[in-house]
Amino acid sequence: MSNRPPPLNTFHLIQRLKRAPAEHKGNAGKVLLIGGAPGMAGALLLAGNASLHLGAGWTVLEMLDPASAHALPDQAELMIRLASFDPTEQLQAIKPDVIAIGPGLGFSNLAIQWLEASLAYPNIPLVIDADALHLLADIGPLMTQLRERNARYPNQTVLTPHPGEAGYLLDLSAAEVQERRASALTDLVKLTQSITVLKGQHTLIAAPQHDMLCCLEGNPGMGTGGMGDILTGSIAAIAAQGIHHQLNVWEATGLAVQLHASAADSLVAKKIGPIGLTPSETILEMRNLLNQHE
Ligand SMILES: NC(=O)C1=CN([C@@H]2O[C@H](COP(=O)(O)OP(=O)(O)OC[C@H]3O[C@@H](n4cnc5c(N)ncnc54)[C@H](OP(=O)(O)O)[C@@H]3O)[C@@H](O)[C@H]2O)[C@@H](O)CC1
Numbered sequence: 001m002s003n004r005p006p007p008l009n010t011f012h013l014i015q016r017l018k019r020a021p022a023e024h025k026g027n028a029g030k031v032l033l034i035g036g037a038p039g040m041a042g043a044l045l046l047a048g049n050a051s052l053h054l055g056a057g058w059t060v061l062e063m064l065d066p067a068s069a070h071a072l073p074d075q076a077e078l079m080i081r082l083a084s085f086d087p088t089e090q091l092q093a094i095k096p097d098v099i100a101i102g103p104g105l106g107f108s109n110l111a112i113q114w115l116e117a118s119l120a121y122p123n124i125p126l127v128i129d130a131d132a133l134h135l136l137a138d139i140g141p142l143m144t145q146l147r148e149r150n151a152r153y154p155n156q157t158v159l160t161p162h163p164g165e166a167g168y169l170l171d172l173s174a175a176e177v178q179e180r181r182a183s184a185l186t187d188l189v190k191l192t193q194s195i196t197v198l199k200g201q202h203t204l205i206a207a208p209q210h211d212m213l214c215c216l217e218g219n220p221g222m223g224t225g226g227m228g229d230i231l232t233g234s235i236a237a238i239a240a241q242g243i244h245h246q247l248n249v250w251e252a253t254g255l256a257v258q259l260h261a262s263a264a265d266s267l268v269a270k271k272i273g274p275i276g277l278t279p280s281e282t283i284l285e286m287r288n289l290l291n292q293h294e
């Protein structure tokens, strides 16, 4: 008998995202994405593109790289601005419905300040990925802040580590995490008290209030830099729509994980990959799947 957790089965949730005729961008929510330090602006742009194409009402990027913090003519929908030096004040001004932080964030003082301010921002979905996970592992008070946030606002915070990041949080190597993925995820949930997505082949998700589920879709074509960044933007966009469409953060996370992996499978079935499959192509296929099932 297999010990594998039950499979993710989320596509029935897509109906809840169906838009009523009078709906407007306010009903689809405002996503704020934070990251894109020098050399890694692409990570934040990919997350932003995923948020845009997965249906967020507004997608705002706080870009840490000054050279990249300007509007892009071919992606004019993205509201790209230079990351403020006063994150708390900026969050009060933007009033996001969902925050996602980490893609290409780096480890600067400003990155730390943005993570502190995001953790302190009350009671909205918060997705923490990539370099922000390293900061949580390295800086004890940030981990304490995360646990306090989860005690106050349960089921609102999502962590999306790949095996390397999971190992960093647990003081294990990526290989050790891979040897015992399910128990590593249980340890991560205990440590962080968050909805946690352990990425890699057969992505696992679990939370303090939810049993573990396993994504059976996905393929090695997904091993391309930026593929995780688009998952972060997708979770944020679906969680943002979920606020007015009765989809909670656990459901939004599961749906994004399954859509992401299924989109990659669908592209491979069309011979677009596995070799050379790109995150940008995967975003567009996720949008196709979302609208097919709507
Ligand atoms: N266009 C851009 O601007 C992009 C910018 N990006 C940004 O760059 C920053 C750093 O990200 P990164 O990709 O450079 O390295 P990072 O993810 O910290 O570590 C990689 C190591 O982790 C492990 N590992 C990972 N997956 C595994 C698995 N399934 N199974 C097993 N192990 C696995 C593996 O460790 P190993 O096995 O080698 O010990 C691997 O070597 C971050 O901010 C990101 O957002 C990127 O998103 C790319 C596009």
Ligand SMILES: Nc1ncnc2c1ncn2[C@@H]1O[C@H](COP(=O)(O)OP(=O)(O)O)[C@@H](O)[C@H]1O
Residues within 6 Å of the ligand: 130, 162, 199, 200, 201, 202, 203, 217, 218, 219, 220, 221, 222, 223, 224, 225, 226, 227, 228, 229, 230, 231
């Ligand atoms: N062999 C595989 N099978 C299924 N999914 C995979 C495989 N390799 C990578 N993935 C998926 O691709 C994504 C890679 O994310 P991540 O490592 O964070 O990328 P990046 O940091 O470059 O954005 C994750 O969602 C992971 O589950």
